Amino acid sequence: MKKILIVIIIFSSVAVFGPMAVKSTETVKESPNNKAISVAGKKADYSENNSFKVKLNSGKVIDVLTEEYLIGCIAGEMPITYDDEALKAQAVASYTFALYKKSIGGKDYDVTADYKTDQCYLTEQEQKEKWGENYQVNRKRLEKVIKSVKGEWIAFEGEPILSVYHAISCGKTYSCGDVWGKDLPYLKSVDSSFDKLSDDYKSETQITVEEFCEKLGLKTDNAGEAKIELSKDKNSRADNVTVNGVTLSGKEFVDLFALKSQNLEITVKANTVSITTYGRGHGVGMSQVGADKLAKSGSTYKEILHHYYSGCSIEK
Secondary structure (H helix, E strand, O other), X not given: OEEEEEEEEEEOOOOOOOOOOOOOOOOOOOOOOXXXXXXOOOOOOOOOOOEEEEEOOOOOEEEEEHHHHHHHHHHHHOOXXXXXXXXXXXXXXXXXXXXXXXXXXXXOOOEEOOOOOOOOOOOHHHHHHHHHHHHHHHHHHHHHHHHHOOOOEEEEOOEEOOOOEEOEOOOEOEOHHHHHOXXXXXXXXXXXXXXXHOOOOEEEEEEEHHHHHHHOOOOOOOOEEEEEEEEEOOOOEEEEEEEXXXXXXXXXXXXXXXXXXXXXXXXXXXXXXXXXXXXXXXXXXXXXXHHHHHHHOOOOHHHHHHHHOOOOEEEO
């Protein structure tokens, strides 16, 4: 039986990663592509946007009225149990994200329903399937929330920002440059200590040594000792994981084991490999749990947005 030995944890000062993640789901997902991480180039009047062309996961492109689009976004992106001020912050962030993608142009659609690259959008039928008997109540609540912030968007130097968000931070958010390799002035690291109070802040994945090795493509019938080197960046995010000379980037390791965060620790006891993660998602921009905790502590949606998106204004 192969033995696993954790021997080295290396901290590096520079992290180089491809873009990851907008969606706040179970694992770390992909994020806006490199083209999206740029300054939107064309000026436009964002005070009123009546609809978005949405590319569904089926490939079909549909025209969706803005209010309906935002209902579908929030339904897929944020728990309906969250405070109204957090839901308002999510509505403004989702609207801004869609405006940002629309401003880039160049495609026959404005935004996709794929949370791996854009943000989730649930159709009315999908909302019914998710909410069941609570569908009407939840719809009415979101309609009221969205109406209260209609037309509001987050601006930096007069343009909509790349308003990414995630489920739970590790206690602070990360700067865009540390995660995706390119800095944006409004996506800086900010405190989000409330996140550590969440029941979902810490998660543990356990796997047998044999399964661990098999996933990495290592032979388990070769008796011996495997050396694991976990290299971390300055934010304690996994940079690289090396097992017996086989190296994966932190993102590849997270994707391979369907982990919730790149902020992780690995321990081995007997025949079990335990991987502990902290937070959920990429950690850039607004923390949804943080937004809810701030709202429950009395912060307004505007105060929440100003906290997570540095130096921005709320326009209408």
